[in-house]
Amino acid sequence: MKTLVLGAGRMGSSVIKYLASKDEILVYDRNEDKIEVLKKEFSLPIRLASFDDLFDTDYLFMVISADGVTGFLEEHIKELKPGATVVNMATALPNESFFTFKRYNKRVNLVQAKIIGHYKELELEPLVLFLEGDKKEQVADILRDWGKIYFMETDIVHQINGEAVKQAISAVEHMKGHIVHFRLPKDVETALLRNVLAGTLKAYAVNDVGPYFNNV
The missing domain is CATH 3.40.50.720 (NAD(P)-binding Rossmann-like Domain)
Structure with missing residues (x-):
């Protein structure tokens, strides 16, 4: 083959x-x-x-x-x-x-x-x-x-992937609006968005959150 x-x-x-x-x-x-x-x-x-x-x-x-x-x-x-x-x-x-x-x-x-x-x-x-x-x-x-x-049916993949992308972008932009007054260095902002925001989304999606999440 x-x-x-x-x-x-x-x-x-x-x-x-x-x-x-x-x-x-x-x-x-x-x-x-x-x-x-x-x-x-x-x-x-x-x-x-x-x-x-x-x-x-x-x-x-x-x-x-x-x-x-x-x-x-x-x-x-x-x-x-x-x-x-x-x-x-x-x-x-x-x-x-x-x-x-x-x-x-x-x-x-x-x-x-x-x-x-x-x-x-x-x-x-x-x-x-x-x-x-x-x-x-x-x-x-x-x-x-x-x-x-x-x-x-494979056509729905484009629809649901697209919706997930829209929601992710919305979450990032919303978070940026909340932290703008901290005037964070770019690498700190990136770490916050990629590690904390994205990481929490992934953990929450599979019900694998820790005590810090519960305290917040």
Whole structure:
């Protein structure tokens, strides 16, 4: 089985590290330095892919922007290997847009894989992943050790992730308004927001608060 990851950015790096922990994979990114850094820093079995490799792979994990996925499929879906499975991981790409590409190449399988979470948390907490589409069971088997997998409508992930982001931004801005009169150094303000505010949100979410929380 030949697996290729398209995109070695923030989220792509997490996907690459997981998949490469299981077997050798191919990775394609226009910035080849990103791939070399991953290979050296984590000693991963990664091979640098050529653009042509994208059309001769069994599983193509697309970890790029929604516009990038759409643009690639518009131009190249007819060139993909028969029987290949394209796994889209761009949260903002809706089912209506993604699954439409099936009509242009019925021999290709399309799977939506949407993560509930922030890329910085993926290696700290077990992730939650929604899968939908052709061959979702096979993709689930590949990703089974990465976190909890649900066969559910993936479009809701964009909605609930977006709402969580809005609420988090609101909490940060509200907190900034409360502490502005302290005239704190920037690094102190950052520590307060990232360590205390964000840390309390995480602890409260899983009912793991300490005595200081109860006293407050």
